[in-house]
Amino acid sequence: MNQTDLIAAVAERAGLTKADAGKAVEALVGTITETLKAGDEIRIAGFGTFGISERGERQGRNPQTGAPITISASKAAKFTAGKGVKDALNGG
Incomplete structure (x- = not known):
């Protein structure tokens, strides 16, 4: 699924244009992105x-x-x- 597909799915599911x-x-x-750049984390209950x-x-x-x-030190986003x-992924 790419960004266009995601937008279409969200529009359909939420009844939005x-x-x-x-x-x-x-x-x-x-x-x-801005929150991670500031050094904070984001918790979404039930999602991750x-x-x-x-x-x-x-x-x-x-x-x-x-x-x-x-290879220089770096930061990466993780989920x-x-x-x-x-x-849901394991049939529960």
């Missing part, structure tokens, strides 16, 4: 938690030359599914 559903989806994604995973600096290898390189999602 696709334009309104598109604004809602964009607002949700923007809010999640959006948080930040920090990766430390580490050594790697250039795949073309085999030369060692240093941990809540009980409701886990149960």
Whole structure:
């Protein structure tokens, strides 16, 4: 499912126009992104938690030359599914 499909599904399920559903989806994604950027996490009961995973600096290898390189530290978004999602995926 891509963003267009998601907007269409939200519009149908919520009885909204696709334009309104598109604004809602964009607002949700923007809010999640801004919250994570600020260093906070988002908990949605029954769905899951959006948080930040920090990766430390580490050594790697250039795949073309085999030369060692240093991979700098970075942050990545992570999602941990809540009980409701886990149960739905496992037939509960």
